[in-house]
Amino acid sequence: MKNLAPTIHRQRLVIEGTCKQKISASKIEEYLEQLSEVLDMSILMKPITHQSPKFGWAGWVHWETSGSHFYAWDEPFPFFSADIYTCKAFDNRKAVEFTKDFFNAQEIVFKAF
Numbered sequence: 001m002k003n004l005a006p007t008i009h010r011q012r013l014v015i016e017g018t019c020k021q022k023i024s025a026s027k028i029e030e031y032l033e034q035l036s037e038v039l040d041m042s043i044l045m046k047p048i049t050h051q052s053p054k055f056g057w058a059g060w061v062h063w064e065t066s067g068s069h070f071y072a073w074d075e076p077f078p079f080f081s082a083d084i085y086t087c088k089a090f091d092n093r094k095a096v097e098f099t100k101d102f103f104n105a106q107e108i109v110f111k112a113f
Helices: 024-038 092-104
Strands: 011-018 041-050 057-063 066-073 080-088 107-112
Touching: 011 057, 024 041, 024 057, 024 066, 024 092, 080 092, 092 107
Parallel strands: none
Antiparallel strands: 011 080, 011 107, 041 057, 057 066, 066 080
């Protein structure tokens, strides 16, 4: 993909995992707030969540330098997907390790781009 804005730093990280317990709205909000601290991001708007009866929970936090989305499924098993996008550099390893520990993930995968 051609870089249309080479002078603007953009960093993306997708983290997905499975866990033993369902993930609640309050857990998503807590995760997004703590992730902000771990990555040293300034929160512009507290995390919000919404539940789809068909697909599960979604959450989002707005950072000064972009933000992060989070999705959680209960069925067919507890599964999550975090999508971090920012114009400020951050340590992918810290984000992955924090996410793994926070949700006590059984399996975790990630892709940075």
